[in-house]
Amino acid sequence: MPKREDIKSILLIGSGPIVIGQACEFDYSGTQAVKALKKEGYRVILVNSNPATIMTDPEFADRTYIEPITADYVEEIIKKERPDAVLPTMGGQTALNTALELAERGVFERYGCELIGANVESIKTAEDRELFRSAMEEIGLESARSMIVTSIDQGEMAAEKLGYPLILRPSRTLGGTGGGIVESHDELHRKVSIALAASPNHEVLIEESLLGWKEIELEVMRDKNDNVVIVCGIENIDPMGVHTGDSITVAPIQTLTDKEYQLLRDASLKVIRRIGVDTGGSNVQFALNPQDGRIIVIEMNPRVSRSSALASKATGFPIAKIAARLAVGYTLDEIQNDITKETPACFEPSIDYVVVKIPRFNFEKFPLADATLGTQMKSVGEVLSFGRTFSEAFQKALGSMELGSEGFDAEKLVASLGTQEILDACRVPSARRIWFVGEALRRGASVHDVFQVTKIDPWFLQHFEEIIKSEELLRGQALADIDEVFLRELKSMGFADKRLAVLLNVSEREVRERRWALGVRPSFKSVDTCAAEFEAFTPYLYSTYDGSSEAYPTDRKKIVILGAGPNRIGQGIEFDYCCVHASMALQDDDYETIMINCNPETVSTDYDTSDRLYFEPLRVETVLEIIERERPDGVIVQFGGQTPLRISQELSSLGVPIIGTSVESIDIAEDRERFSDLISRLGLRQPPFSTARSSDEAVAVGKKLGFPLMIRPSFVLGGRAMRIVYSVEEIVSYMEEGIEVSHDRPVLLDRFLEGAIEVDVDVVSDGTDVVIAGVMEHIEPAGIHSGDSSCCLPPQSLSTETINTLRLQAVQLSRELEVVGLMNIQFAVTSAGDVYILEVNPRASRTVPFVSKATGIPWAKVASRVMAGKSLQAMGVSEVVPEGYVAVKASVFPFSKFPGVDTVLGPEMKSTGEVMGVHASFAGAFAKSQLASNQDLPVSGRVFLSVREQDKAQLPAIARQLISLGYELVATRGTAKCLQDNGIEAQVVNKVREGSPHIVDFLGARKIDLVINTPEGWQTVMDSKSIRLVANELKIPTYTTIAAAQALGEALELVRSGDHISVKSVQEYVMELNDICADGVGSVVSCELNLN
Amino acid sequence: MIRKPQATGEKGYIALADGTVFTGYCFGALRGESDAVCGEAVFNTSMYGYQEILTDPSYAGQIMSFTYPHIGNVGCNEEDVEANRIYTEGVVVRAATKTPSNFRSTVSLPEYLHKNGVMGVEGIDTRALVMHLRDNGSQMAVMAGGDGVSVSALIDQARALGSMEGRDYVQHVSCKESYSWNKLPWSLQSGNKRELSQEKLMTRPHVVAIDCGVKSNILRLLVQVGFRVTVVPARTSSADISALRPDGVFLSNGPGDPATLGYVVDPVRDLLGKVPMFGICLGHQILSQALGAKTYKLKFGHRGGNHPVRDEKTGKVEITVQNHGFAVSKEGLRSESMVSHINLNDHTVEGIEAPDARAFSVQYHPEASPGPHDSQYLFQRFYDVVIGNAGRV
């Protein structure tokens, strides 16, 4: 039966900002869905607060609302757009929860629209742990023994009944937020109360432990005719107890017989039918006892998920795209398989390779977080890798992680540990466990020994053991003695040239030259859904060392785009956005585009995005092999963040045709000395800086530069271990904290510009002309990492003169660095109005998608065309400054996943994602940005204030505003005094060290609705930390800078009036802006700035 | 010469009749040039269930290349067998697992092959082999290993083998004596041990299963839905079948060219209309011939566990298990009969019905084993037809 004609318009709900447990896989799914529905001729309306998504590009949906995904806003959109249907299964837990709330409010009836893809009943049955249990019982499937609790007392009872360890699973949360393992009674109270707080309906399921069982997932699809297929089975290498999102996983399932697998398949079919997902994809998770095969259902997600994105990439079967079409009435047999063209989508993919996914963590950013892996997801990204054998896929995956590891290469790191210590480290699931497993085997622990402590299936351990054995066989041999057969065998086990180089004590280049001389080159095989049974028409390729190759390069003009690798804090979806844009623009200009990337969550690794996709690690070895084969006209390295830049120098020296800003200029910008020369040559200003190689030297340098200072080790990137110090003592204590300093690794000291306004400026240049893409004023002062601070476009407090100075300097820098493409500059403007340059990134930056959305110009597309040789003039691109609206970007933090971590912001980036709020006023845009980042804005109640000395000047104004809005104030002594001096009443509360009842008691008793706490200096940060920890655990909104508090005050005023709930689509904004510009009265700034 | 290959690895070859040779390493039993393995080179895309595939008598005369690269991960056991031994002539894989990991495993795949005297070759780019067969058609092949093998001699041998067409393998795999069957399907709790006593079976409708190489899971499912089952050799006359007073006749799967099986088709034609019939795979091809249709050889066959088949009456799709190199062409099918199922990949005939004769058959394998269970309801349908309360045949 063809598609439904009774519905004409569909509202698709996105998933909002990137957070742990809900990342850009939902952009991949949502983008597929939007494209598919548009193609079917529906009017598609989209809501997603995340500007860094491809799906929110104005050309995809008919109406795109970058608005908070809350029931209030979505209702407003429904009211305005009157869609016939709402599709809530593409936007993760966020979309499902919002849909449920809308249903409870009766919004669907009120506006006459229906839910498609899932119904309320089935969402509830799947999401509510208790309903789910009884549903499973009905169909004869076993669940873990459990009890639902809604209070700590009930938790006690559950513990008595089920025995320790216990598993806590809060209802309706994503990625297991608030859940965990309770080992003993000591932990019961604390962990149960966190879990209750995390659940939107204050309900937690307490379960018997299945730790150590096999964990297996099946991806299921069903259509309205009740045709059901399994797209992929995924086996977790880390057994039960480690969240699947944090587990190393492999597809297909390796260690089950057909009889056992079919039991799971039958069970999955029963589950999807019983839960009643009429159309679309679902994910069913099982635990399987490895001793007797007993099966327990863990959960089912009635929507596309992280695993379905993984399954799509692993098999070539586009689950989201097909789910979208099923939702509008197609059946599986009516949909064609894109890859084979002749066969239908109603089948189960067969794969003839192995895929391995490894999660990527960022614990180094959160030193105080519990780095043990458990039932709550903690990873921030992942890589996927293909190989014809498990070892090959696994080692390639390790090499894709960009952790500087190319395999089991932790031998030096564990040199000081005994075998038993290594085995003990294997026992605790952690981000690093897999390397400990390798080293345990190297030390001679048997597969059985390692199985005993990890419960990792021996099948996997045997492969690890083989890898280790081959390494040891190789060690000490001469490269010249390695023959072709042996080398080919090693390569087909997935050994990177770099790893072989270490084992043979030669350089990577020598290994490569030997390998090429022996003719040991990879072949490229296709991912085709059908194990070669039918011809594949989509060049979706992976490398392997196995016989014949299926990459058939064309003679077209072509450009290779190097992707950004796994998501991590500091390098997220924004970079994938740029890569995808490059591909789209260049395809429009008739280039063949070739994408190389290894991140399964992304749009860039959708085989639909580029003409050819190589699913490969971004390392010199692999990129070179692809370039050799494809012989592209150009290679783009400036869109994938630091990932491609890291290897650009080497690639360039090997003759790879890199286009855009030269490798030389990139080096100038990244090298402190060279950059500083450039700055002084141009007569610009930079905070004074120096380096030190010992504590004494640091103190001397510190005194010379003057305080405060920003101090950081030179060998870490992304702002890790940065600190702001205000005195000699603080320098000394920093140096004593075990920061590794040596001659090659000095510490860096910068004069810290206290209280300066930070400004991000993005420019694009074709080498002749320079256009300012956007000037973004940060809300938080310099000192808060640019990736973490909120910012607004256009600037709100900077004078035209200052903005022009920034523009001018940006153009100067761009000219001097001969930028071709994008460049980002971070400025600091002091209160005296002096402009300093903090950093220049000669590449696309995190801000590009935000600027593009806010100005309506796709800057990454402009930049890629420039790199391919078009001039800005020819494209007619010029600067656009928004008129009539303000766009605010706010960052989203993973603190709720890391109880025990301080939420104070600093020069080290901690956010995982971002949202955008757009409104006629700054206050409205800021309010929206807060709501969109899941920050509740309480409209009444008590505000706790505790601010540092410098901020006290701004305090009274904020306090007065809060009082006028009806809030009560509570403050610590010093802050209260400042308020009283200004005639403002505030209840005084003790600091923690002043004794009970203190502020933390207040927070615990839920007597505080909002926290404004700006700590000063390292010492008070530590003092006030417990406040922020508790606020974080109890999800009380917290602001840690006075600037943000000020913006918040304005926002609260608007929120109380209700005026913030107005919605406008991106298309409307852009249209209005174009009108203004066309009238010639808008702020289109000529690209020729006068440099004199 | 048939022996175990040395642990250090001994070369193994598979030579196709068109002169293409793939070289890897021997596992299982090593067979020298003089005892070379002969058969038709085919591939199967199932990712699970190699042991059931190896022991399926329908694979007699064939050298099996598995598309999934790691074969042997879960070892072999006494339960996952479809007949008493391995029927596949030879096995070709990318990587054979020496140390299996599964709670039911009792022996590794290489050991299992060795015990059965079956040769395996690993280290082959099986994807390249599959693409070759897909593009050039399945063809005869010869496998041998060890020192001193002449590759050109293997190619010559392969050429001399001719074609699968015109070959009757049923005569080699059918039972010699009739027997009754009382075992129930495998379950996680009881394995293959569940069976029914004679008295329990006595009251049940009686099905005579003509054994052309029947898979045991078919017999198990016939018992499960409520039949008493007697298995008879393929070469049994219609009179002898009638003498068993069957309430239904089942036509089994099996190997080789269906066009050679006049000795089965004829008795079936005699019985048509007299007793309900159900055929699977080769049994479907036999019933179709009895109903006037002809069979033909497919370019490279259907072998796997993921083929979509649509029931033309309900429009519903089943994910089916397939294993056939020949197919039924509907021309000639007598007019009261109709095509009931088609394959959505290539639109070939997957099932026929002769409502007037209360007979139906499917080209695919509703007994699965290995593969999805979507089509097992067909056994129930057969039961309903036999006891006379079927909505359709």
Ligand SMILES: Nc1ncnc2c1ncn2[C@@H]1O[C@H](COP(=O)(O)OP(=O)(O)O)[C@@H](O)[C@H]1O
């Ligand atoms: N009873 C249990 N015993 C041990 N581990 C469990 C148990 N239940 C769940 N887990 C682990 O917790 C993880 C998260 O549980 P799940 O129900 O899938 O929540 P989520 O909704 O976060 O995916 C699972 O992937 C599994 O590893």
Ligand SMILES: Nc1ncnc2c1ncn2[C@@H]1O[C@H](COP(=O)(O)OP(=O)(O)O)[C@@H](O)[C@H]1O
């Ligand atoms: N001299 C300085 N004065 C004030 N703040 C600074 C100074 N240098 C850096 N910062 C702050 O630290 C953040 C991170 O520093 P940056 O050099 O941009 O590192 P990254 O490479 O991580 O982006 C900046 O966004 C800015 O807020």
Ligand SMILES: [Mg+2]
């Ligand atoms: Mg889960």
Ligand SMILES: [Mg+2]
């Ligand atoms: Mg920066």
